[in-house]
Amino acid sequence: MTSPLLTDDMLACSTESADSSSVSRRRLRVCHECDLLLALPVLKTGEKADCPRCHHTLVRRQANAAERSLALAIATLILLGLSLSFPFLGFSLQGLGNGIALTETVSSLVVFEQYLVALIILLTVLVLPLLYLSALCWLCVGIIRGQPLAQSPLIARTLNHVTPWMMADVFVIGTLVSMIKIIGMAEVELGLSFWTLCGYALMLLFTSQSVDRDWLWQALDSKSMAPAGGQLGQAAAAQGLTGCNTCGLVNPITKAGRCERCDEPLHPYHGVNTQTTLALLGAAMLMFLPANLYPIMITTSLGSTEPATILQGVLMFFQHGDWPIALVILIASIFVPVGKMLALLWLCFVVQRQQQQPMGRLTRIRLYRMTEFIGRWSMVDVFVVAIMVALIHSGDLISIAPGPAALAFTTVVILTMLAAMMFDPRSIWQANASHSDSLVTTPITSPDSSPKEHL
Ligand SMILES: [Zn+2]
Numbered sequence: 001m002t003s004p005l006l007t008d009d010m011l012a013c014s015t016e017s018a019d020s021s022s023v024s025r026r027r028l029r030v031c032h033e034c035d036l037l038l039a040l041p042v043l044k045t046g047e048k049a050d051c052p053r054c055h056h057t058l059v060r061r062q063a064n065a066a067e068r069s070l071a072l073a074i075a076t077l078i079l080l081g082l083s084l085s086f087p088f089l090g091f092s093l094q095g096l097g098n099g100i101a102l103t104e105t106v107s108s109l110v111v112f113e114q115y116l117v118a119l120i121i122l123l124t125v126l127v128l129p130l131l132y133l134s135a136l137c138w139l140c141v142g143i144i145r146g147q148p149l150a151q152s153p154l155i156a157r158t159l160n161h162v163t164p165w166m167m168a169d170v171f172v173i174g175t176l177v178s179m180i181k182i183i184g185m186a187e188v189e190l191g192l193s194f195w196t197l198c199g200y201a202l203m204l205l206f207t208s209q210s211v212d213r214d215w216l217w218q219a220l221d222s223k224s225m226a227p228a229g230g231q232l233g234q235a236a237a238a239q240g241l242t243g244c245n246t247c248g249l250v251n252p253i254t255k256a257g258r259c260e261r262c263d264e265p266l267h268p269y270h271g272v273n274t275q276t277t278l279a280l281l282g283a284a285m286l287m288f289l290p291a292n293l294y295p296i297m298i299t300t301s302l303g304s305t306e307p308a309t310i311l312q313g314v315l316m317f318f319q320h321g322d323w324p325i326a327l328v329i330l331i332a333s334i335f336v337p338v339g340k341m342l343a344l345l346w347l348c349f350v351v352q353r354q355q356q357q358p359m360g361r362l363t364r365i366r367l368y369r370m371t372e373f374i375g376r377w378s379m380v381d382v383f384v385v386a387i388m389v390a391l392i393h394s395g396d397l398i399s400i401a402p403g404p405a406a407l408a409f410t411t412v413v414i415l416t417m418l419a420a421m422m423f424d425p426r427s428i429w430q431a432n433a434s435h436s437d438s439l440v441t442t443p444i445t446s447p448d449s450s451p452k453e454h455l
């Protein structure tokens with residue numbers, strides 16, 4: 001069954017005459033990563049369209065998109081409910097034991113007055129995914145009924161902002177790392193909630209992957225279209241146009257600076273501007289010092305207290321021969337944040353110099369995408385602290401408290417994620433663009449899975 005509001009054939013047109021008909025103007029898109037004005041070809045189910053210049057995926061058409069997203073979102077919500085209803089983890093040592101629910105990973109941090117870290121864990125693992133899934137159900141029900149429900153455009157706008165901050169999958173990795181840490185000192189018991197949490201994290205990934213925002217906005221409002229007269233294969237900014245990052249509509253650059261369809265602020269390209277990224281990077285680098293100099297966890301064992309910094313924790317695991325876990329923490333807590341900060345600094349440097357660099361633009365954009373992708377995985381260590389603090393509190397026998405570095409490190413992760421978001425990848429392409437880069441007009445289509453039917 002296809003959506004009653006949109007078929008891809010409704011948008012079908014010649015991709016070479018952008019301004020020849022109103023139908024063709026509905027197919028115009030601006031690549032978010034290189035600012036090229038393009039026309040979408042007719043796509044079959046399972047196909048995606050990539051930008052021919054930077055290979056950024058513009059759209060990805062799914063079969064029965066609304067029904068699929070709705071089913072996935074409901075299943076994920078059920079798994080989230082189950083994760084909150086059963087015991088999560090338990091540990092026992094010399095007759096003393098402790099079992100925790102998932103929410104205690106947050107409440108234990110509140111006991112130690114780590115309010116900000118507790119809030120960030122609550123938001124990234126539970127609250128934001130809950131909002132996202134509920135919003136998606138609301139939108140999909142309206143689309144399936146053929147009549148979008150109240151406030152659908154406003155709700156659809158929030159999806160874009162919430163997606164990068166959902167970290168249930170990182171939390172699962174944090175749980176696994178914590179378990180390996182605890183197995184060395186005590187017996188660990190996996191509660192039912194642990195298994196449902198794994199399912200919830202996996203299904204949340206599938207659900208967010210199932211959403212084609214371009215299709216969603218066409219389903220909510222298929223009337224809006226790009227202004228006439230756009231030249232395909234040319235930079236949008238040079239034609240006074242810009243693509244909306246939220247709904248994908250091509251807008252003229254106006255003083256109001258808001259999208260005509262979704263009312264989100266537009267971000268037209270006005271030349272290289274790396275100030276915000278550099279300011280956020282500078283703040284992240286400053287916070288990286290206390291994150292590594294102060295202890296991240298304070299362990300009390302048989303009456304003696306032992307604070308440990310991130311690096312000391314890594315060394316301890318190496319000394320005990322637990323090198324795989326040491327390597328995971330070393331990569332997530334040191335290599336990823338440092339590598340990400342250096343990569344972003346280097347990208348800011350090369351786009352400002354606007355000279356031919358030994359590394360090609362495609363390599364630079366891949367480096368940028370990688371920094372955006374890996375940034376959130378540094379939260380593993382923060383989640384490990386939250387789980388260890390909640391699970392291990394048996395008085396003087398053994399207890400773990402969070403150290404001041406936990407907050408500093410959380411701040412580093414958030415600042416570097418914001419720095420990557422603020423970096424404008426269009427500056428990689430606009431600086432020194434060659435003539436051959438401007439000749440492409442139609443996106444490359446490739447099967448995502450085997451095509452079956454037209455949408
Ligand atoms: Zn592109």
Ligand SMILES: [Zn+2]
Nearest residue numbers: 244247259262
């Ligand atoms: Zn928009």
